[in-house]
Amino acid sequence: MARRAASGERRARGSRTGRPIMVLLDLLGRRWSLRILWELRDEPLTSRALRAACDEASPTVLQARLSELREARFVELGDGGGYGLTTLGRELCETFMPLHRFAERWNVSSPSLRLRGEGESPRRR
Amino acid sequence: MARRAASGERRARGSRTGRPIMVLLDLLGRRWSLRILWELRDEPLTSRALRAACDEASPTVLQARLSELREARFVELGDGGGYGLTTLGRELCETFMPLHRFAERWNVSSPSLRLRGEGESPRRR
DNA sequence: CATCGTGCTACAATAATTGTAGCAAGGACG
DNA sequence: CGTCCTTGCTACAATTATTGTAGCACGATG
Numbered sequence: 001m002a003r004r005a006a007s008g009e010r011r012a013r014g015s016r017t018g019r020p021i022m023v024l025l026d027l028l029g030r031r032w033s034l035r036i037l038w039e040l041r042d043e044p045l046t047s048r049a050l051r052a053a054c055d056e057a058s059p060t061v062l063q064a065r066l067s068e069l070r071e072a073r074f075v076e077l078g079d080g081g082g083y084g085l086t087t088l089g090r091e092l093c094e095t096f097m098p099l100h101r102f103a104e105r106w107n108v109s110s111p112s113l114r115l116r117g118e119g120e121s122p123r124r125r
Numbered sequence: 126m127a128r129r130a131a132s133g134e135r136r137a138r139g140s141r142t143g144r145p146i147m148v149l150l151d152l153l154g155r156r157w158s159l160r161i162l163w164e165l166r167d168e169p170l171t172s173r174a175l176r177a178a179c180d181e182a183s184p185t186v187l188q189a190r191l192s193e194l195r196e197a198r199f200v201e202l203g204d205g206g207g208y209g210l211t212t213l214g215r216e217l218c219e220t221f222m223p224l225h226r227f228a229e230r231w232n233v234s235s236p237s238l239r240l241r242g243e244g245e246s247p248r249r250r
Numbered sequence: 251c252a253t254c255g256t257g258c259t260a261c262a263a264t265a266a267t268t269g270t271a272g273c274a275a276g277g278a279c280g
Numbered sequence: 281c282g283t284c285c286t287t288g289c290t291a292c293a294a295t296t297a298t299t300g301t302a303g304c305a306c307g308a309t310g
Contacts, residue, residue: 020228025159031266031298034150047257058299063258072231081256088231095223102220103145106197106213156267156297172288183268188289206287 027072032057032065034096037074037085041093044084152197157182157190159221162199162210166218169209 028034032054039045039053051062066083069075074089085093153159157179164170164178176187191208194200199214210218 020232021163021225022160024224024228024231025163029154029156029159031154034154035147038146038150046255048255056300058301059258060260060300061298064298066257077257083257092227095227098220099149100146102217103149106149107145171286173286181269183270184289185269185291186267189267191288202288208288 027068030065030068032061033069036062036065036069037089037093037096040075040083040085040089044078044082046082050083152193155190155193157186158194161187161190161194162214162218162221165200165208165210165214169203169207171207175208 028037035054035057036050039050045053047059047062047066050066051057051059054062066075069089070077073086074092075083076086076089078084153162160179160182161175164175170178172184172187172191175191176182176184179187191200194214195202198211199217200208201211201214203209
């Protein structure tokens with residue numbers, strides 16, 4: 001159920017079915033989404049502090065992600081400025097905490113994984 | 126594709142510090158990464174079956190993600206064909222299972238969140 | 251008023267992704 | 281052997297997303 005049906009099917013980013021898990025995976029799979037939630041996990045941050053925490057990512061994307069995250073009700077702009085997690089957002093973040101421990105155990109042995117685009121397919125063009 | 130590298134600081138995708146959690150968040154934040162892991166959670170799939178499961182995403186990205194995921198030792202190409210999760214990959218996937226329940230409770234009320242590019246600022250060049 | 255810090259936007263350059271087509275290698279079958 | 285499959289994987293132009301830099305309007309503070 002909950003299909004858009006009218007106004008022409010669109011195809012994009014694997015959320016076509018509208019299953020909540022797909023929508024969520026899609027949303028979290030956008031650039032900086034996970035990072036933003038992660039950086040907000042402890043305390044609210046102003047947009048600029050958040051930007052600083054995210055390696056000075058461009059405000060354009062950050063603002064776009066923030067809008068989406070706010071629309072998803074994971075993040076809110078508190079009174080007096082500063083972005084923070086909502087109760088829902090905090091629950092989501094809790095879900096990710098095990099990821100931290102996992103990452104530590106994982107401990108990336110492959111150096112070419114650290115930065116995008118290095119050590120991938122030998123690109124012959 | 127000119128890599129900027131070459132001189133001093135490399136900046137890309139928030140993995141600059143090399144902290145495992147950042148590398149992981151970065152890797153998982155790439156398009157289709159989460160989805161691939163998700164689709165592989167039950168059983169191995171051939172590259173084409175996986176593509177079908179991922180709404181016919183283009184083989185270019187899928188192959189790129191698969192390479193990265195293999196390099197991260199989350200996914201492997203089993204003998205006789207077909208991609209499957211490694212033990213490590215299965216552990217990672219376990220970490221995500223709570224996400225499923227979360228997504229169900231969440232149940233996206235905002236229609237503009239379902240597909241990328243809808244409801245955002247229609248900024249076009 | 252001048253100066254700061256908010257959240258947020260414009261926009262050209264660049265990088266990533268999509269979509270379509272196709273390759274080489276391997277099995278099965280005749 | 282030759283054809284027909286299917287596998288993993290690649291080419292490449294077109295399209296989107298992201299980056300980086302600049303700057304806006306608003307409010308608070310001085």
